[in-house]
Amino acid sequence: MGPSLDSRELEEALAFAGEWVGAYWQQLAEHPQSLPVFSRVRPGDVLSALPTHAPEVGLAGEAGWRAIAQDLDAIVMRGITHWQHPNFYAFFPSNISTPAVVGELLSAGLGVQGMLWATSPACTELETRVLDWLGRAIGLPEVFLSTSSVEGSRGGSQGGGGGGGGVIEGTASEAVLVALCAARFRARVRLGAIGGGTVSGVGGGISETKEPHLTVYASSQAHSSILKATMIAGLASGPEDRRQVRLIGVDSKMRMRSDLLASAIREDVGAGRVPAFVCATVGTTSSTAIDDIGAIASAMGEAGAKDAWLHVDAAHAGAACVCPEFQHWLAGVEHADSICFNPHKWLLTNFDCDCFWTRDRASVTGAMSITPEYLRNQASDAGEVIDYRDWQVPLGRRFRALKLWLVMRWYGLEGLREYIRSHMAMAAEFEGCVRADPMFEVVAERTMNLVCFRLAARAEESASQTDQRNRELLAKINASGLAYLTHTMLAGPSGQRERGGEMMYVLRMAIGAVLTRPEHVRGTWALIQRLANDVA
């Protein structure tokens, strides 16, 4: 039988896959120590175990799935770093959950492609509604919701012309690239470099006005994806190119200094450059520092950049804002033009799922729209609907709203809040352990579920010796297979250490895996203490 969509074949296949994944989950939950968190294979090990050429003849039936399972177990699994392990504390978490996995399966089984409203209206409208749900849940003001425009003037482009709304992007990297393009579009329109001075002038005449020298601002602690977006967008030729990009210094808590932002803006404005984009970070990757959005917005206004686009990157931290007690992290967001966070990090929704909201959808679609003939259709031409392809880099899109919808339905907001609070409590306990042990020090204010710590400097050793001991400690932890942590470099707390602002090697303990329980954190702390004694 050639390829088909056969319900019996599917049943057999899902029986295999369900059993295989179920066994993996059981092992993760009940015997995690049997799985080294950080894969121990060497470069090329997996590659060399795979045939060099594709098979000519296929597989079939139960025997086929048994052959697949064998290769999964023998070849693939030893090359897996277990992100879902209860002792995975590296980077940021990458949550999965039963309802999200089911959502992926339903999306795959339906096989719809939601590039346009018309190519599956439910794919677009479920997304619009779920993004409104989640936006409200994290306390976003009404201007970021789709209802801000649906009630307004109909008949413009993109479902009502102005107003806001949310969309699922692949990642926060893509979201910041979209925001940056929207910012550039709006600046060009404002300066008369595109169209007739209105944002609806897409496809209108391109004036020969000199291209403005646009500038971009983020803190030195902002995510690398901001720099990558400036490279892709052509505002920088490499990560070190500072002709249009300004990395603003941070205070002792690693937050962007709004006074330095204001100075940088003033200098650029004074030199005839046009500040176009500012990125505030709520929960930096290194240490989950929380930029003060309100102070940044004020600095922009006072320094002459009130028209620049303010984007808030809350990739990791946004999830926690489903809890009212953490929504103050987003204070000032009412001044922002866009904000994103990733339910695929800390909100139980499989990668990829980045939620991006904007109050200025016209600039987003202005920057991202192209309408070739083969995509024209009645609903879009009438401007009654949202076509999400105009909110993102790719044209095609899968039905990702299903998994987010199922996660929110399955756990309810109450369940999601409890989930976040459990990790926050574990992080607080871990911080307490570190602080209670004089061999260690906490080296950045803990704002959420990340603890940045290290072996404290000994009186007699140099800074690089301390770094080296910490490097060794991390290597031992990860080599043990019992836990996986990563590191970063942070400026020493000023005043606390004689070498002041110098960079130091720091261990990051990010507590946010689905299976992590207090006993795992306690066990890991005991492991760290034990291995610390082995470090000379």
Place this chain on the structure above:
Amino acid sequence: MGPSLDSRELEEALAFAGEWVGAYWQQLAEHPQSLPVFSRVRPGDVLSALPTHAPEVGLAGEAGWRAIAQDLDAIVMRGITHWQHPNFYAFFPSNISTPAVVGELLSAGLGVQGMLWATSPACTELETRVLDWLGRAIGLPEVFLSTSSVEGSRGGSQGGGGGGGGVIEGTASEAVLVALCAARFRARVRLGAIGGGTVSGVGGGISETKEPHLTVYASSQAHSSILKATMIAGLASGPEDRRQVRLIGVDSKMRMRSDLLASAIREDVGAGRVPAFVCATVGTTSSTAIDDIGAIASAMGEAGAKDAWLHVDAAHAGAACVCPEFQHWLAGVEHADSICFNPHKWLLTNFDCDCFWTRDRASVTGAMSITPEYLRNQASDAGEVIDYRDWQVPLGRRFRALKLWLVMRWYGLEGLREYIRSHMAMAAEFEGCVRADPMFEVVAERTMNLVCFRLAARAEESASQTDQRNRELLAKINASGLAYLTHTMLAGPSGQRERGGEMMYVLRMAIGAVLTRPEHVRGTWALIQRLANDVA
């Protein structure tokens, strides 16, 4: 119980999801007429059936899944346009299959994030190997395979420095954006505008050399994603901006005219501009025209653009090249720098899965690399491995190689070839039917599984009247719910029609859905003939 990874909960959930998807597939296969292919909901119908606020309390157990199933059936399904319907002939196909769905499920259940080699070596190495499999299968020369460099000099950046290899991108839109950024990077390096004149100079000094005026070329029939990529990359301020973008005219078969390409390049070179990127299309979206890659490469060389990047967009057509008899479509690809195609279109692998190969990985990673401290690790620093985050826009990536691996294992190359040939045969038969009916005409050479046709012009009617009758016919077909086709605008075959090169409204019949069998195509042709009689 709070969120966990519980194998019993998963079993229950997959039982529900498997049954639900299985029932849908059975309906598609056995009673397709019970599902209108093109969704009939009106804008807002789905939205207004959904609660305005997220639930506070979650669901659980079997009753929970029953509630979900109810909403799926009552709210979501009526807003679905059925891409997997046997009578879906719109756009290009968006294939799914049992092994691909299983691959998505395994990927979701493993929950690994493969941004770096170290974050799951199997995720990277399985991808590298499967891309080599598929590259060989479509006849790509060795320079595009990872083995072209692994055998070479080790110790450079990115697994051996130079050489080629493949990667899975989300979509062809992302692939062309990556290729464009690589092209720009290489041009800047060549002109001394970045680093010390070597491509390994990432992060090196940025010279103050004047930014070169780079130019980009594609045919007027190229996909809209090329223009979108130039907008995102900052080479165009909108889809109509031609300061750096040249759309080259086509011949009567809708293929890029290499003589016009050469003239455009010569004009730019003469004016001091720097041709940096040329996109050839194998299988255009409107009519699956096949650009002559060899002729394009020759024109580039002769006109002074031998150093420009040549990208081949074979998004839809590449799948067919698993058949030796269609590999001549790619003749000349040995002169290209990159090529991509989408197994998620016509090769049984769920969206998203775009395969992108380059012979110049150093320029790709040069354009896309940034290495913040928190991503540094031993394997990457030693240059022994591939970190695919440096080959793409996003940082994170899911384990998409699994589904492609399973599709190739399950069907084998023989099965994939049969599959492609079955659609080609159906398209040939459909073309024959159209040609045999004097009421209709075929309006572009059929190169593969797409037939471009229309109601022929009547002697007494104007061109716009013919267009109008075709527009009405398409509306009737789609409103019937029995089939879904889309349209495009094509230039009339010169000489054949008195209005020569004017654009005319054309129906597109793309035959590539998994369930489509000859009887579906025949039934659809009978439907079209019947409805044609109803069009005044």
